[in-house]
Amino acid sequence: MKRLSKHTNKEIHKLFLSFLLMILLTALAFFLVLYQLISPPFLIVLITFFALIQIVIQLDRFMDIREKEGGYRLTSLIGGSFVALLAIVFLILL
Amino acid sequence: METMSTQMHLNHKQAQMNILAFWFLIGAEVVVFGCLFGIYLAVKSLTGQGPTPNELFKLNEIMLSTVVLLTSSFTCAIAVYFLNLSKKLLTLLFFLITILLGLAFIGLEIREFTLYVEEGAKISTSAFLGAFYLLLGTHGFHVLFGVIWISLLLVQLWLKGINQETAPKLFIASLYWHFIDVIWVIIFTIVYLIGKV
Amino acid sequence: MTFRYALFVIVIISASGCSNIAVLNPKGSEAQSELNLLYLSLALMSIVLLVVFTLFTRFLMKYRELPGQENDFPTQVNGNKKLEITWVVIPIAILTILAVPTFATTYQLDNKTEIVREPLEINVTAQQYKWKFHYPEHDITLENEVKLPVDRPVVFTLHSKDVIHSFWLPQLGGKKDVLPNQVNKLTLTPLETGVYDGKCAELCGANHALMTFDTTVIEQEAFNQWTRVADIQED
Amino acid sequence: MMNVILDYLLSLPSDIIFADISFTIMLIATVYFLTKYAKWKWLWSWITSTDHKKIGIMYLFVSFLFFIRAGIEALLIRMQLAFPNNEFWVFQGERFNQLTSTHGTVMIFLVATPLLIGLMNVIVPLQIGARDVAFPFMNSLSLWLFISGGILINASFVAGGSPNAGWTTYAPLASKEFTPGPGNSYYPIGLQVAGLGTIMGGINFIVTIIKMRAPGMRFMRMPLSTWSMFITSILIVYAFSALAVALLLLTFERLFGTVILSASEGNPLIWQHLFWIFGHPEVYIIALPAFGIFSDVISVFSKRKLFGYPSMVFAIILIGFLGFMVWVHHMFTVGLNTNITIFFALTTMLIAVPTGIKIFNWLFTMRGGRIRFDTPMLYALGFIFTFVIGGVTGVMLGTVPADYQYHDSYFVVAHLHYVIIGATIFGVFSGVYYWWPKMFGKKLNETLGKWNFWTFGIGFHITFFPMHVMGLMGMPRRVFTYPEGDGLGFLNFISTCGAFMMGIGVLFFMINIYITTRYTKKRVLNDPWFSRGRTLEWTIPSPPPAYNFARLPEVKSREPLWDAYERGNKNINFIGEYEDIHLPNSTSLPFFMGIGFLIASFGFVFEIWPVALSGMLIVFLMMSIRSFQQKNGIHLPKEKVRVQDMRGED
Structure with missing residues (x-):
């Protein structure tokens, strides 16, 4: 204890x-x-x-993003950030 | 009760699935806020007849709401820490502080908005202001939703204690709260600070 | 199936002879370079179609289940590295052949406005269901019709008063959107005299279909004559 | 009072009166039959069900209804366009724009997407050896949000006017300044509700596939259908979030007066970017599951292992990834920077490579097999034929300068129908014929199936092939009329004939369902496809019990059932003992949440805030109830499961 x-x-x-x-x-x-x-x-x-x-x-x-198995949490976040980044970049370039 | 620790509740299969689902929801939310930031950055310079970001923002007050929200994120982490120790009352207390801080944040934001509107910076004044209110409003709505959600969970926690059902819910709510805070950090930097540069 | 493919080719080839298929019957240098790319891509894609449909027909005829084969267990294969690499490499090669002239032409067409010398400038204003053409040089305004001299590049400066429209003269060249918040430029060079249809290609409201204009391409002499007369009439 | 109502009704345009009357008749007929055969309780049991198979079937049923509605719209469009300078009924100008807009919107959002989600619901848990999806409650909620959004968009026609700015609803045409009626408010609000359900569905399937696979089923042992539906779910989560923002933006623009999309003060191109950031992945959202279905069907009906499984999986992932980076090819004529254009042209062309991999792998799957031409296979073959044409025109559209000519012309209309009908609708037909015995325990009639395929397939090519040429002739899309004398009239007339032939094809399908349900008595085996089945769904009874698998299946390879057949066994081994099975309660909350959203949406569309607020309150109330509910579920004791299972094996 x-x-x-x-x-x-x-x-x-x-x-x-x-x-x-x-x-x-x-x-x-x-x-x-x-x-x-x-x-x-x-x-x-x-x-x-x-x-x-x-x-x-x-x-x-x-x-607690570094979970023990799979790395799905980070994957999900990276996927979202990738799409978000594309959107941001091309909206700025508009 | 020592044998069924909170960790075991959280490691239960259904709880693990809920947490995973929530992370994918966060992935979706990242896209939502990413697009909103994109819109904001695209029309930032289109201020038309309205004020520019530099004229509009009052950094001191934003700093206050930032500290409030950061603190709430911290108290939320503390609450989860006590949740892990299966300390019902302390968990309750710190979550309560969290939602009170959340409410304070909403109050500050409403005050900020009414001030702007009084100065003539309405949602329809310019594209910049439209995007600003859209982004901030979406975030503020998330905070409000979080406050209501966590308060409902606290009632459940009060009634049922920490168990298989409430522990994962509270944990997920805390994830949500931290995520809102992450978004705020970005808003604070991109909208307010860079707007002032 | 090969029959239908043959039909496809016949339709396209015979169509190119027909004068009523606007895109295949260009009267402007831009439309011509766009058409060349169309033919190039069609030719390359025909190779793909030919290969796929040949294999498709052959496999279907050869490997259909015959009576008495119901309880067969055909051998199972996982794949074939060499074959799989082949159909990665060959498409990439085909696409490269297509991509190089595509990109070159794109740069050429997009930057033409800066290159051409002594172009005829026309300001185009689109407004729900009508086109206004203004010749700043001669201060002439036309509605739903435009007169162009042959063999002289024309720079259209496109702007919209309300919603998004799209400026399209199929026989002279591809389209360009007409935006309310920004000015776009499109260069076209008519090579033959005649009357060509122009239209709006972006849905712009109830009478989108009726938002057309006539383009008359005339000899340079006649054009000069016309501008002079029109100028006098305006005054 | 009666007079007032009568006057109002008579003042309506004739098409709306017609729609009102047919709707009333259908409603009365439905109520009459439900009462006559005492089926209300039965209906309620479906509405409140959380069983993934029932939810899937409801998805299929409701989206099929929408399919018929949008199909009728397509016929009306084709009738207006059959002749030059035609004036068919009332469908010119504004009315015609409403037709094309709702046709597109309904077909993409309320037909293609949910049909595939329906099949996903039925199939994914069965193929991975799970007893249900990860979140049965959320699954039901997805369904009811979809239906709620669908009703809203469908009701727009008779209640205030439909959206009329095209299915892409470009600003500023879609803003209040140019289309003041409620029509274009229906679009963002209805789709927002339906899209929310779709995102939930996507998350649900991601978690189901990650966490609920049977022991031994590794990722690289999943059937291709499941793989493609997994990738689709991921695309849904990201793409529909972008759509949610676009719709939110349009809603604010119309209801709260923001000027972000306005021409004078904002930038209308923002809408186009956001819409296509969603819009292009959406094409793959509805194409990939179809690819998966074809992979399974071709392999089963050729009696061959899928050729190049790893490269197929890789191709799906690559397509999903590249799908997010090509959206600007819908905007080549906008006048963007040339370098941006070139970048997107390049990615567009690149996507042809993984697609090519898939086509050749399918072809070589058939090589060396024993091909049977049952209806599912016919649709798969029809798909290959059609999709290759649609694919090559896709590459042609990617060549930027030539696209300046194709863009927004009928060439694009032809291309998109070749791709979407060729992949999605053929895929759904193939999948429905293939899994119908699994869903209902009866096989659809083969003769009618073949009639269905040939009329629909040939009609399809007759309808859409001429459109390539129409586009090259200079016919822009979304026009309600065209002048005489360009030779356009002839091609349009052929196209209209083809459209009616497709309609007959769909009629054959409906007759088939009726005849099969009514007259076929024979129940099918676990594997009705002549012992050719390869994957887990064919190892359990047709239709499966509520819990799918009495005992968990043993998975040691990619195609467990086929391997068992090759070893001379009748079925695979099920491991483990019988155990108590826990099933979720049925629940009416999602249904009421759907109603809440419907009320709220009407409030928003007509800007009656108390109605909107009360609708949201209902939703919130239901969520709170759900949060406090004890989720006990139903327990099936293992003895009962064992007895049922033994009976099934006889």
Whole structure:
């Protein structure tokens, strides 16, 4: 019972860390934009990168995307992203 | 009761199928939001008589709703953590905090929209605003649906406890909630932040 | 089955002789290059059709179940690597033969507007169920009819006032959509005098079918004469 | 009061009066017969059923009704076009546009797609050795959403006017500015409801196939039908989501005044992109299952193993993947950047390669076999013949400059009917003849089946082959009239004759069903196809018991039944003991949810918000009830299963 709680304690720490990181990244992106510290093209790349990190954290830490068998969860997501990306690219090129 | 842990509930065949089905629904939702983002990006510059993104958005308030939703995602994760430990009351508590934060988010969004409309930025003002409200509205509707759904599940959790039936449902609801949050992160970045650059 | 295939070829070939099949009877250089591609693709595809229908007929005749064979167990094969590779490679080869001229012609047709020198410019405005042709050079406006000189490239600047239409002059060249939110350009070069049908090819409402126009291609001299007279009349 | 109603009725156009009268007669007749033979309870048991076989049969039945309706529309279209400058009944201008629009919409969304989903429902669980689909409740819900959306689109004709901007409903013609009536609101709202059901169905089958295969049935041992239906389900999930957004956009445009698609302030091309991002995969959604059916049928009736199974599977996956990357070939004339055009022309041509693989594999499956020409096989052969023609015209359409000529002309009409009828409708006929004994325990009459095939098939070619030439003559699609003297009249007349021949073909099919149901007494064996069956569905009784498999089948190869035949056995081995079987409850909730959606949709179409809201409330209420329900299901004790199973084997 004691070992269990220690293990779970570690887990809750992980969750908390992920959350903290996300808030941090959001705040950072927010301030970068608010004060326009960097030139726009680079800024866009940077905040997009921040968003990507946050998405990966959500999927991996909170949503448990790395299941044990099959990899169907990731496959489903990749399939959707592929179609979505095609749509976005060609709608922008419009 | 120790023998039937939540993990076992979640590993049950029907539960596994439900979770898998839900992941494919997420795949579908990715396409839905992807297309909505596509529409938004395609007409972003078509502001016509209406305000531009830069003129319209007030970043400080968006930051607040972002923090609210991120926190709700975190409390939701905590709730699932307690669900895994089969702690009914704590699960209930944290899910409750989650939906309260969700409600707060909806409130903030409604306030934001009414403010915009008062400034004359209506849905029919320009293509940009149409796409903006369409995207944000779809997301907001998802949040609202999540709030109602989770509250119904909480009633069930209260009545029946953590069992074969409620555990997978709550787990799936949490997936849904995190997914909404993922979408918000993208909206926050692409719509608000880049709109301000 | 080969009979029907033969019929297919006969219909197409005999049709090409018929003057009433507009696309097969081009009077403009763009329509001609489009027709060349049509023939090329038809020829290549005929090879495919021929191979498939020959195998199809042969296998059906040879391997049908004869009386007394009801309880046979024919040998079962999984496949054949060599054959399977063959029908991946050969179609790719055929498609390559088709793709190269296709892409070249596409670039050529799409960018023609920039290349041609001294074109005749005509602004086309489509509106539910009518076409307006405006010659900016001579300040002449025609409705549902257009006059063109022979052997001179014409650049049509297409714009719509309401919904999406599509500008089509089958004997002079392929179509181009007429959009309300953007201006499209289409270059056509008539090579023979005559009267050709023009139509709207995109469903645009109740009288979509009636949204047609006449195209008269006349000698350059006659055209100049006409513009002068029309100019005077306008004044 | 009576006078007012009478005046109103007399003020209607004659075709609507006709439709109203025939609808009323049909309704009264249905009610009369149901009451006379005391079948209301029986009907209710079907409506509330969650058995995948019954749901599949209902899918087939309802979409067949829609097929007849849209088929009649096709005949009306052909009658208007039979002669130059013709004025048939009221079908000119606006009315004609309504005909073509609903013909296309109904055929694609309410006939082709659900017919195949119906067959999927019947077949997939049987072929993978499962007792039901993964989510029986959701399955029933899919059905009722489809019916609800279908009723909505079908009702539009008599209630306010049908959609009239073509089945593609291009903006800005479809926006309120140019078509103010409710017609074009029916389109996005009705399809949204039906599409929602389709997405659910897609998810349902993905999970069923991933999680519920019998022990030993690996992915590479699944029958080709199941494989193709698996890939189709994946395409459905992604493609219909894109459609959902497009429809949402159009709904907002029409109901809430957004200007995203408007010409002056937005960009109408957004609709075309979104629609075709869905639209092209949709072609494969309705073609791939047909490919699967043909693979099974050709292999069974040739008594040969499918030639090149792995490459067939690979081809299906490749087609599904490429299918998402070709949509712009519907938009070549829009005036896009040349590089984009070229990219999509290339992917379009590439798709011919996997399709070619499939055609040749089918041909070589027949080689060395013992071919029988029963109706399912006839349809499969007719498919190969037709589809090859449709396929090569597809490649021709992919050559961009030539497409500038073909685009939106009758050449395209010919091509799309060759592909869609050639694959989907032939496929469904083939599948229905093939699996009819499994569904109903009786074999459809062969003589009538052959009459059905030859009239329908020859009629088909007579109808659509001339259309290639009509297109080259310069006849644009969706025109209600054409001038005299181009030689068009002759070809159009031939085409109209062919259309009636196809109609006769469908009549033969209906007569066949009637005669078989009424007069055929003989029940068929597990495998009615002369002991040629190869896959699991032929190892169980026809029709199968509610639980399909009393004991789970043993799968050690791709074609377990055929292998058993070759070893001299009559059937495969079933492993394991009899066990208690758990079946889902029947439920009326999906039916009421369908009604809720129907009410809500009418509210949205006519913009009466209280009605829309109350409909949504019904839906929501049903969902809540469902959420709180105890799902006990029905338990069949193993003794009972054993007794039933033994009786079946006699």
